[in-house]
Amino acid sequence: MKILMATMGLDIGGAETHIVELAKELRRQGHDVVIASNGGVYLPEIEGVGILHYKVPMNRRSIPLMIKSYFMLRRAIRKEKPDVVHAHARIPAFICGLLKKTMKFPFVTTAHWVFDTGGALRWLSNWGDKTIAVSEDIKEYLIKNYSLSEKNIFVTINGIDTEKFSPDVSGEGIRREFDIGDDVPLISHVSRMDESRALAARFLIDTAEGIAKSVPGAVILIVGGGDVFDELARKAEEANSRIGYRCVIMAGPRTDINAVVAAGDIFVGVSRAALEAMAEAKPVVVAGNEGYMGIFTPDKLDVGIEGNFCCRGCPMIEAESFQADVTQCLTLQADEKKRLGKYGRQVVREHYSVERMARDSMAAYRAAVPPKRVVMSGYYGFGNAGDEAILEAVYDNIKRVDGNAHVTVLSKDPETTSSLYGCDAAPRFQPIRLRKAIKNCDVLISGGGSLLQDTTSTRSILYYLMIIRLAERLGKRVILYANGIGPVTKAKNRRLVKEAVEKADAVSLRDQDSLNELRSMGVTREDLVVTADPVFLLPEPDKERVDQILSAAGVPEGAFITVAPRPWAESAGIQEKLAKICDRISRKYGRNIVFIAMQPKRDEPVCRAVAALMETRAYIVSGNLRPREIMGVIGRGDMVFSMRLHSLIFAARMATPAAGLVYDPKVKAYLELLAMPSAGDISSLDVDQAVERISAILDDLEGISVKLTRRRDQIVELAEKNDQILRKFLG
Numbered sequence: 001m002k003i004l005m006a007t008m009g010l011d012i013g014g015a016e017t018h019i020v021e022l023a024k025e026l027r028r029q030g031h032d033v034v035i036a037s038n039g040g041v042y043l044p045e046i047e048g049v050g051i052l053h054y055k056v057p058m059n060r061r062s063i064p065l066m067i068k069s070y071f072m073l074r075r076a077i078r079k080e081k082p083d084v085v086h087a088h089a090r091i092p093a094f095i096c097g098l099l100k101k102t103m104k105f106p107f108v109t110t111a112h113w114v115f116d117t118g119g120a121l122r123w124l125s126n127w128g129d130k131t132i133a134v135s136e137d138i139k140e141y142l143i144k145n146y147s148l149s150e151k152n153i154f155v156t157i158n159g160i161d162t163e164k165f166s167p168d169v170s171g172e173g174i175r176r177e178f179d180i181g182d183d184v185p186l187i188s189h190v191s192r193m194d195e196s197r198a199l200a201a202r203f204l205i206d207t208a209e210g211i212a213k214s215v216p217g218a219v220i221l222i223v224g225g226g227d228v229f230d231e232l233a234r235k236a237e238e239a240n241s242r243i244g245y246r247c248v249i250m251a252g253p254r255t256d257i258n259a260v261v262a263a264g265d266i267f268v269g270v271s272r273a274a275l276e277a278m279a280e281a282k283p284v285v286v287a288g289n290e291g292y293m294g295i296f297t298p299d300k301l302d303v304g305i306e307g308n309f310c311c312r313g314c315p316m317i318e319a320e321s322f323q324a325d326v327t328q329c330l331t332l333q334a335d336e337k338k339r340l341g342k343y344g345r346q347v348v349r350e351h352y353s354v355e356r357m358a359r360d361s362m363a364a365y366r367a368a369v370p371p372k373r374v375v376m377s378g379y380y381g382f383g384n385a386g387d388e389a390i391l392e393a394v395y396d397n398i399k400r401v402d403g404n405a406h407v408t409v410l411s412k413d414p415e416t417t418s419s420l421y422g423c424d425a426a427p428r429f430q431p432i433r434l435r436k437a438i439k440n441c442d443v444l445i446s447g448g449g450s451l452l453q454d455t456t457s458t459r460s461i462l463y464y465l466m467i468i469r470l471a472e473r474l475g476k477r478v479i480l481y482a483n484g485i486g487p488v489t490k491a492k493n494r495r496l497v498k499e500a501v502e503k504a505d506a507v508s509l510r511d512q513d514s515l516n517e518l519r520s521m522g523v524t525r526e527d528l529v530v531t532a533d534p535v536f537l538l539p540e541p542d543k544e545r546v547d548q549i550l551s552a553a554g555v556p557e558g559a560f561i562t563v564a565p566r567p568w569a570e571s572a573g574i575q576e577k578l579a580k581i582c583d584r585i586s587r588k589y590g591r592n593i594v595f596i597a598m599q600p601k602r603d604e605p606v607c608r609a610v611a612a613l614m615e616t617r618a619y620i621v622s623g624n625l626r627p628r629e630i631m632g633v634i635g636r637g638d639m640v641f642s643m644r645l646h647s648l649i650f651a652a653r654m655a656t657p658a659a660g661l662v663y664d665p666k667v668k669a670y671l672e673l674l675a676m677p678s679a680g681d682i683s684s685l686d687v688d689q690a691v692e693r694i695s696a697i698l699d700d701l702e703g704i705s706v707k708l709t710r711r712r713d714q715i716v717e718l719a720e721k722n723d724q725i726l727r728k729f730l731g
Helices: 014-028 043-048 063-080 090-103 136-146 172-177 199-206 208-214 229-243 257-263 271-279 298-306 319-330 334-351 354-368 385-401 414-421 431-439 458-473 491-503 512-521 543-552 574-589 600-613 627-636 645-653 665-674 687-698 701-719 721-730
Strands: 002-006 032-037 052-055 084-088 107-111 130-133 153-155 186-190 219-223 248-252 266-269 284-288 291-295 373-377 406-411 424-427 443-449 477-483 506-509 560-564 592-596 618-621 639-642 658-662 678-681
Touching: 002 014, 002 063, 002 090, 014 032, 014 043, 014 084, 014 271, 014 354, 032 063, 043 052, 052 063, 063 090, 084 090, 084 354, 090 107, 107 136, 107 354, 130 136, 130 354, 136 153, 153 354, 172 257, 186 199, 186 257, 186 271, 199 208, 199 219, 199 229, 199 266, 199 284, 199 319, 208 229, 208 319, 219 257, 229 248, 257 271, 266 271, 266 319, 271 284, 271 334, 284 319, 291 298, 291 319, 298 334, 373 385, 373 458, 385 406, 385 414, 385 443, 385 477, 385 627, 385 645, 385 721, 406 414, 406 431, 414 424, 424 431, 431 458, 443 458, 458 477, 458 491, 477 491, 477 721, 491 512, 506 512, 506 721, 512 665, 543 627, 560 574, 560 600, 560 627, 574 592, 574 600, 574 639, 574 687, 592 600, 592 627, 600 618, 627 645, 639 645, 639 687, 645 658, 645 665, 645 701, 658 665, 658 687, 665 678, 665 701, 678 687, 687 701, 701 721
Parallel strands: 002 032, 002 084, 032 052, 084 107, 107 130, 130 153, 186 219, 186 266, 219 248, 266 284, 373 406, 373 443, 406 424, 443 477, 477 506, 560 592, 560 639, 592 618, 639 658, 658 678
Antiparallel strands: 284 291
16 A cells, blocks of 8 residues: 555654554555654654655644645645655644545544544534544543544554564663763653643652652663653753752654663653553653652553553652652562562553554554446356356455455456345446446456457457457556466467567466467567466365265265366267277276266256266266355366366365366467376377376376376466565455
């Protein structure tokens, strides 16, 4: 995905750090992230990992600045074309909400804290299509105060990078920079120095004199900038004057927070900063503007998680208890500090990973983005098991990549297609409904299978090219998916295929021969990908269902050979030859012969004709079986003797040895790919030669199966490359 994040700024603060860590993690996972903000100290960090930044002054509630930001952000969104816009904080969310009305982008917001809902401020809030809350109590606040639907709220956490914030981080540089000796007790605090965030800093300054009396020489290091920084800096100087040494150090905003935390013996703060300190195994006093938890111990875990360590719902800070806890924490024995620190890091690792934060955000993004609408074009709805297997495999792949995708299949038999696979289907030969389906889609997937060939007929290839051309004219993305190209013999057809391939948004090919065919047409694009038939990714069939199918066909228990014939008018006497081959093999090896009709309406009459010509008994498996059921029958047999390409592919998927009759160059190519023998060419079939080649397989079934399994696994890896193409357009 491409995500544009809009926020006020990138200075020190829990929400700002959350945004930076989320953006970096999404970038690490391969997403494209753009940030629009007023900038700040974290800008070099995000730009350093390749995140583009637009400077937009959304950091102040100023009407002129908000108007300026509106137009600047509109330009950025138009240029970047993000899949989703993610706003953090009230002003960016308000501006993005205005832009969404005309730009119609998917819109997500994050609620990092609770807002004042009084007066006109309530109407300044916009929570987008989906809202991410950083704690359960903020979720309840959104439901109660803004009447948001619970189904539109996703709860996440402040994810912490436990490698960046680790006990292994050194704070020596910080101590040297501020001239703090290694043995000096040091309290670290990090927060924005704004009135709404600086209460703990105020209390640290106010109680500094008492802390210094209880722990002589103690130092308090306060990091962060904001609108009350100057005031607090003056108060700190006054406190230092009374104490007699530089007890309180106001360091201002910094980005090396992990080193600041590492330098301290304990940490005082809330929310993300407290969790970062816990990740570095520091004892923490949890205190902030919204409440006070005190020293974090195991008994306070539930309260901490419920309020995202922000102390919402906890009692407010009181100077006496605050000073006592800080002093107690600072003077704990070394083993007790280590125990508390180890527990804190364990809590962060279990509950606050950046991976989970990114995962939660992606769930909200995907829910906000309207489902991709996909049209599948292929030889679907004709009852051909091979092409139905392609349909099932491609459909499964689409749903695996994007479970929300809406799929419509162009089918000869829409009702059957829809009932079998649970997808929508449109009649492939009704121009008005066909055009409507493509007009309403985002992506056309043409294939797999051998669609772009003119061996069957020119009419067939022109039909599939027409579908592709229509999708392109309507501005849709086009994927030629695991296509078997050719043979394409007519010059005009070759020019049309070349044009379609060069214009497609992505092309994957079923085999190397298809790539060679395209190169011979003059296709030069370098991003053509050789994958494999998607059928190799179909899951294993149900064994009990296979037993039922074989039993219904009367097949006795024991070993058998599967035979998959097809009609072939051009070769005289082919049925008699097939019958002789089956008889000789059955007698020689004591195997039953089981015919299987890959395309029942066409193949079943051939199966019955060949069986009737045989002297030994044969069995016929037919009917409207699903592809995986046929694959299961083939997998149960010792080997396959076939005139159908996809029966060979099913056999390879099940690591079942096969011998094919070559009726098309694609069959020969597949047999070579699988290192399986040809039983002969259908136009000049020699019975003795066929029997000899089938016998060679049956004499070495175990050895051939081992080799075929190894080759099958390699092909599965190639088939998985098809998913990478789908992710680019659907993920």
